[in-house]
Amino acid sequence: MPTNIAIIGVPSTIGGLALGSERAPGVLRQAGLADRLRAAKLDVTDLGNVPVPAHRRTSGTPQYATTESVARWVYKYAWRALEEEMTPLVIGGDHSAAIGSIAAAAQSVPSLGIVWIDAHPDFNTPASSPTGNIHGMVLAIAAGWGPTSLVRMAGFAPMIHPERIVVVGARSIDAGETNNLREAGVRVFDGEYVERKGMRETIAEAMAYLEANQVKAVHVSVDIDVLDPERYPGVSTPVRGGITAEELLLAAAAVAQSMPVASMDLVEFTPPEDRNGATLEAALGVCTTLLSTKAAQPIAASMAANAS
Numbered sequence: 001m002p003t004n005i006a007i008i009g010v011p012s013t014i015g016g017l018a019l020g021s022e023r024a025p026g027v028l029r030q031a032g033l034a035d036r037l038r039a040a041k042l043d044v045t046d047l048g049n050v051p052v053p054a055h056r057r058t059s060g061t062p063q064y065a066t067t068e069s070v071a072r073w074v075y076k077y078a079w080r081a082l083e084e085e086m087t088p089l090v091i092g093g094d095h096s097a098a099i100g101s102i103a104a105a106a107q108s109v110p111s112l113g114i115v116w117i118d119a120h121p122d123f124n125t126p127a128s129s130p131t132g133n134i135h136g137m138v139l140a141i142a143a144g145w146g147p148t149s150l151v152r153m154a155g156f157a158p159m160i161h162p163e164r165i166v167v168v169g170a171r172s173i174d175a176g177e178t179n180n181l182r183e184a185g186v187r188v189f190d191g192e193y194v195e196r197k198g199m200r201e202t203i204a205e206a207m208a209y210l211e212a213n214q215v216k217a218v219h220v221s222v223d224i225d226v227l228d229p230e231r232y233p234g235v236s237t238p239v240r241g242g243i244t245a246e247e248l249l250l251a252a253a254a255v256a257q258s259m260p261v262a263s264m265d266l267v268e269f270t271p272p273e274d275r276n277g278a279t280l281e282a283a284l285g286v287c288t289t290l291l292s293t294k295a296a297q298p299i300a301a302s303m304a305a306n307a308s
């Protein structure tokens with residue numbers, strides 16, 4: 001049975017910076033996202049965009065209620081997709097869309113873990129955040145840390161136990177965040193680690209760690225700012241350094257080969273900043289690679305198949 005992908009657009013910057021990431025769902029569709037997925041032998045259903053309330057962000061004031069409203073729509077769309085045995089592909093907008101997609105996957109998929117591929121670990125709380133931007137608090141919220149209305153959005157908390165979360169490629173970690181991550185017990189394979197060990201080895205270690213913690217399927221959240229902004233400038237919060245598109249695709253393939261991907265986010269792609277189109281191409285590539293690469297068949301299953 002071919003995998004059926006449900007595209008869910010979230011044209012919102014309510015949790016982040018208003019630099020144009022709300023245009024990403026439209027730009028990716030226009031660039032042929034669905035056709036690229038179909039060419040990789042995936043079935044595709046485009047569920048359209050979630051409703052986004054009109055909003056004006058007052059600088060420095062976190063918009064919890066509006067963020068929750070958007071995340072709840074994402075949650076409903078993604079949950080429905082999962083119920084119909086589709087794989088949600090949530091296209092931001094800013095990273096706060098992932099509050100909804102993670103809530104849905106955590107509710108629907110047993111033994112779920114998270115692979116968080118991002119220049120930032122997004123593990124601030126309102127107390128530790130230097131900016132008040134909710135997109136910098138999303139993984140903490142998923143792990144049970146932060147505003148109750150968001151932490152308990154799906155009615156249970158944490159959405160994912162911190163020991164079932166890995167962060168890959170982070171290279172901008174706030175001081176308060178470092179403490180939060182350590183206290184929560186989230187495993188971080190930072191940018192320096194990736195550089196030293198190589199992406200293939202890093203992902204192998206990360207997936208072995210998740211497997212040891214009884215994870216059997218993953219939600220993969222890709223913040224495209226994990227890429228080097230000198231070559232891939234189409235992001236809202238660029239950080240010096242970072243990986244290449246080839247490394248990102250290698251990471252995606254390695255994750256998907258080792259475990260089933262239950263759902264995915266592609267967030268923070270910011271078309272107005274994408275001067276050379278390289279970020280768009282990387283975004284299309286990582287979605288296609290992650291969703292079309294299949295986990296290696298379990299040994300027992302492949303032996304049974306050979307015997308029959």
Ligand SMILES: [Mn+2]
Nearest residue numbers: 095118122223
């Ligand atoms: Mn992020």
